[in-house]
Amino acid sequence: xxxxxxxxxxxxxxxxxxxxxxxxxxxxxxxxxxxxxxxxxxxxxxxxxxxxxxxxxxxxxxxxxxxxxxxxxxxxxxxxxxxxxxxxxxxxxxxxxxxxxxxxxxxxxxxxxxxxxxxxxxxxxxxxxxxxxxxxxxxxxxxxxxxxxxxxxxxxxxxxxxxxxxxxxxxxxxxxxxxxxxx
Numbered sequence: 001x002x003x004x005x006x007x008x009x010x011x012x013x014x015x016x017x018x019x020x021x022x023x024x025x026x027x028x029x030x031x032x033x034x035x036x037x038x039x040x041x042x043x044x045x046x047x048x049x050x051x052x053x054x055x056x057x058x059x060x061x062x063x064x065x066x067x068x069x070x071x072x073x074x075x076x077x078x079x080x081x082x083x084x085x086x087x088x089x090x091x092x093x094x095x096x097x098x099x100x101x102x103x104x105x106x107x108x109x110x111x112x113x114x115x116x117x118x119x120x121x122x123x124x125x126x127x128x129x130x131x132x133x134x135x136x137x138x139x140x141x142x143x144x145x146x147x148x149x150x151x152x153x154x155x156x157x158x159x160x161x162x163x164x165x166x167x168x169x170x171x172x173x174x175x176x177x178x179x180x181x182x183x
Contacts, residue, residue, distance in 0.1 A: 018083035052145035
Protein backbone atom coordinates (compact mmCIF):
# COMPACT_ATOMS: atom_id res chain seq x y z
CA UNK A 1 0.00 0.00 0.00
CA UNK A 2 1.44 3.35 -1.03
CA UNK A 3 -0.51 5.38 1.54
CA UNK A 4 -3.83 5.35 3.35
CA UNK A 5 -5.61 6.62 0.25
CA UNK A 6 -4.39 3.80 -1.99
CA UNK A 7 -5.91 0.47 -0.99
CA UNK A 8 -4.82 -2.90 -2.34
CA UNK A 9 -6.71 -6.17 -2.27
CA UNK A 10 -4.32 -8.75 -3.76
CA UNK A 11 -5.96 -11.18 -4.22
CA UNK A 12 -9.57 -10.74 -3.15
CA UNK A 13 -11.42 -13.53 -1.40
CA UNK A 14 -14.76 -12.08 -2.60
CA UNK A 15 -15.90 -9.56 -5.19
CA UNK A 16 -19.48 -8.65 -5.99
CA UNK A 17 -21.94 -5.93 -6.91
CA UNK A 18 -25.39 -5.36 -5.51
CA UNK A 19 -28.09 -2.82 -4.85
CA UNK A 20 -30.08 -1.38 -2.01
CA UNK A 21 -33.50 0.15 -2.61
CA UNK A 22 -36.35 -0.32 -5.03
CA UNK A 23 -36.06 0.16 -8.81
CA UNK A 24 -35.78 3.82 -9.67
CA UNK A 25 -34.24 4.55 -6.29
CA UNK A 26 -31.57 1.86 -6.10
CA UNK A 27 -28.02 2.54 -5.07
CA UNK A 28 -25.34 0.35 -6.65
CA UNK A 29 -22.32 -0.95 -4.75
CA UNK A 30 -19.13 -2.84 -5.52
CA UNK A 31 -17.88 -4.82 -2.57
CA UNK A 32 -14.56 -6.62 -2.19
CA UNK A 33 -13.08 -8.60 0.67
CA UNK A 34 -9.71 -10.02 1.51
CA UNK A 35 -10.01 -12.06 4.65
CA UNK A 36 -11.73 -9.82 7.19
CA UNK A 37 -10.97 -6.58 5.27
CA UNK A 38 -14.06 -5.32 3.48
CA UNK A 39 -14.35 -2.41 1.07
CA UNK A 40 -17.64 -1.07 -0.27
CA UNK A 41 -17.76 1.66 -2.91
CA UNK A 42 -20.77 3.29 -4.55
CA UNK A 43 -21.22 3.24 -8.34
CA UNK A 44 -23.79 4.36 -10.86
CA UNK A 45 -25.90 1.80 -12.72
CA UNK A 46 -24.14 2.72 -15.98
CA UNK A 47 -20.74 2.08 -14.38
CA UNK A 48 -21.87 -1.39 -13.28
CA UNK A 49 -23.10 -2.16 -16.80
CA UNK A 50 -19.86 -0.85 -18.34
CA UNK A 51 -17.78 -2.89 -15.88
CA UNK A 52 -19.64 -6.08 -16.85
CA UNK A 53 -19.12 -5.31 -20.53
CA UNK A 54 -15.43 -4.51 -20.00
CA UNK A 55 -14.78 -7.73 -18.08
CA UNK A 56 -16.40 -9.79 -20.83
CA UNK A 57 -14.36 -7.99 -23.50
CA UNK A 58 -11.07 -8.68 -21.68
CA UNK A 59 -11.97 -12.33 -21.04
CA UNK A 60 -13.05 -12.81 -24.64
CA UNK A 61 -9.74 -11.39 -25.88
CA UNK A 62 -7.79 -13.66 -23.50
CA UNK A 63 -9.68 -16.70 -24.76
CA UNK A 64 -9.22 -15.71 -28.43
CA UNK A 65 -5.49 -15.27 -27.89
CA UNK A 66 -5.49 -18.58 -25.96
CA UNK A 67 -3.92 -16.92 -22.94
CA UNK A 68 -6.47 -17.85 -20.29
CA UNK A 69 -9.62 -19.88 -20.92
CA UNK A 70 -12.22 -19.56 -18.16
CA UNK A 71 -14.73 -22.25 -17.27
CA UNK A 72 -17.75 -22.20 -14.95
CA UNK A 73 -15.75 -24.35 -12.52
CA UNK A 74 -13.42 -21.38 -11.95
CA UNK A 75 -16.33 -19.20 -10.76
CA UNK A 76 -17.29 -18.83 -7.10
CA UNK A 77 -20.68 -20.16 -5.94
CA UNK A 78 -23.71 -17.87 -6.30
CA UNK A 79 -24.06 -17.29 -2.56
CA UNK A 80 -20.65 -15.54 -2.60
CA UNK A 81 -22.19 -12.80 -4.76
CA UNK A 82 -24.45 -11.28 -2.07
CA UNK A 83 -23.56 -7.98 -0.44
CA UNK A 84 -22.22 -8.30 3.08
CA UNK A 85 -23.63 -6.10 5.85
CA UNK A 86 -23.06 -3.50 7.09
CA UNK A 87 -22.75 -1.45 3.92
CA UNK A 88 -20.38 1.38 4.77
CA UNK A 89 -19.35 3.30 1.65
CA UNK A 90 -15.67 4.23 1.56
CA UNK A 91 -16.01 6.46 -1.52
CA UNK A 92 -18.00 7.11 -4.68
CA UNK A 93 -16.33 5.72 -7.80
CA UNK A 94 -15.50 8.26 -10.48
CA UNK A 95 -13.12 6.26 -12.68
CA UNK A 96 -12.67 2.57 -13.42
CA UNK A 97 -9.76 0.80 -15.10
CA UNK A 98 -9.45 -2.88 -15.93
CA UNK A 99 -6.45 -4.95 -17.04
CA UNK A 100 -5.02 -8.47 -17.09
CA UNK A 101 -1.64 -9.25 -15.53
CA UNK A 102 -0.10 -12.16 -17.45
CA UNK A 103 2.58 -12.74 -14.83
CA UNK A 104 0.03 -13.52 -12.09
CA UNK A 105 -2.84 -14.58 -14.41
CA UNK A 106 -5.05 -12.18 -12.46
CA UNK A 107 -7.37 -9.40 -13.57
CA UNK A 108 -6.77 -6.02 -11.96
CA UNK A 109 -9.64 -3.62 -11.35
CA UNK A 110 -8.74 -0.10 -10.26
CA UNK A 111 -11.48 2.15 -8.91
CA UNK A 112 -10.84 5.79 -8.09
CA UNK A 113 -12.86 8.46 -6.38
CA UNK A 114 -12.68 11.39 -4.01
CA UNK A 115 -13.16 11.58 -0.25
CA UNK A 116 -13.26 14.45 2.16
CA UNK A 117 -9.83 14.99 3.65
CA UNK A 118 -10.11 14.59 7.42
CA UNK A 119 -6.97 16.68 7.96
CA UNK A 120 -8.22 19.68 5.97
CA UNK A 121 -11.55 21.48 6.37
CA UNK A 122 -13.85 20.78 3.42
CA UNK A 123 -10.98 19.60 1.20
CA UNK A 124 -11.32 16.54 -0.96
CA UNK A 125 -8.57 14.06 -1.70
CA UNK A 126 -8.22 11.30 -4.30
CA UNK A 127 -8.53 7.70 -3.20
CA UNK A 128 -8.12 4.48 -5.15
CA UNK A 129 -8.32 0.74 -4.72
CA UNK A 130 -6.46 -1.91 -6.69
CA UNK A 131 -8.46 -5.10 -6.76
CA UNK A 132 -6.82 -8.32 -7.96
CA UNK A 133 -9.16 -11.20 -8.82
CA UNK A 134 -9.08 -14.44 -10.77
CA UNK A 135 -10.63 -14.64 -14.22
CA UNK A 136 -13.30 -16.92 -12.76
CA UNK A 137 -14.20 -14.41 -10.05
CA UNK A 138 -14.39 -11.65 -12.66
CA UNK A 139 -16.57 -13.71 -15.03
CA UNK A 140 -18.96 -14.40 -12.13
CA UNK A 141 -18.90 -10.68 -11.27
CA UNK A 142 -19.74 -9.81 -14.88
CA UNK A 143 -22.67 -12.25 -15.04
CA UNK A 144 -23.98 -11.07 -11.68
CA UNK A 145 -23.59 -7.39 -12.62
CA UNK A 146 -25.64 -7.91 -15.79
CA UNK A 147 -28.34 -9.61 -13.75
CA UNK A 148 -28.39 -6.83 -11.13
CA UNK A 149 -28.65 -4.12 -13.80
CA UNK A 150 -31.46 -5.98 -15.61
CA UNK A 151 -33.67 -5.93 -12.51
CA UNK A 152 -34.28 -2.20 -12.91
CA UNK A 153 -37.30 -0.31 -14.16
CA UNK A 154 -38.99 -1.23 -17.42
CA UNK A 155 -38.14 0.98 -20.40
CA UNK A 156 -40.86 2.95 -22.22
CA UNK A 157 -41.21 1.58 -25.77
CA UNK A 158 -41.93 5.06 -27.11
CA UNK A 159 -39.26 7.31 -25.59
CA UNK A 160 -36.73 4.86 -24.18
CA UNK A 161 -36.86 6.40 -20.69
CA UNK A 162 -37.40 4.31 -17.51
CA UNK A 163 -40.98 3.83 -16.33
CA UNK A 164 -41.53 4.54 -12.65
CA UNK A 165 -43.53 1.97 -10.65
CA UNK A 166 -46.54 4.34 -10.58
CA UNK A 167 -46.43 5.12 -14.33
CA UNK A 168 -44.63 7.41 -16.72
CA UNK A 169 -45.45 10.62 -18.57
CA UNK A 170 -44.09 10.00 -22.05
CA UNK A 171 -42.94 13.06 -24.02
CA UNK A 172 -43.40 11.11 -27.27
CA UNK A 173 -47.12 10.78 -26.53
CA UNK A 174 -47.46 14.33 -27.89
CA UNK A 175 -50.21 15.15 -25.42
CA UNK A 176 -52.43 12.23 -26.50
CA UNK A 177 -51.51 9.88 -23.72
CA UNK A 178 -50.97 11.21 -20.23
CA UNK A 179 -49.30 8.17 -18.69
CA UNK A 180 -47.74 4.95 -19.82
CA UNK A 181 -48.60 2.32 -17.19
CA UNK A 182 -45.80 0.48 -15.44
CA UNK A 183 -45.64 -3.17 -16.41
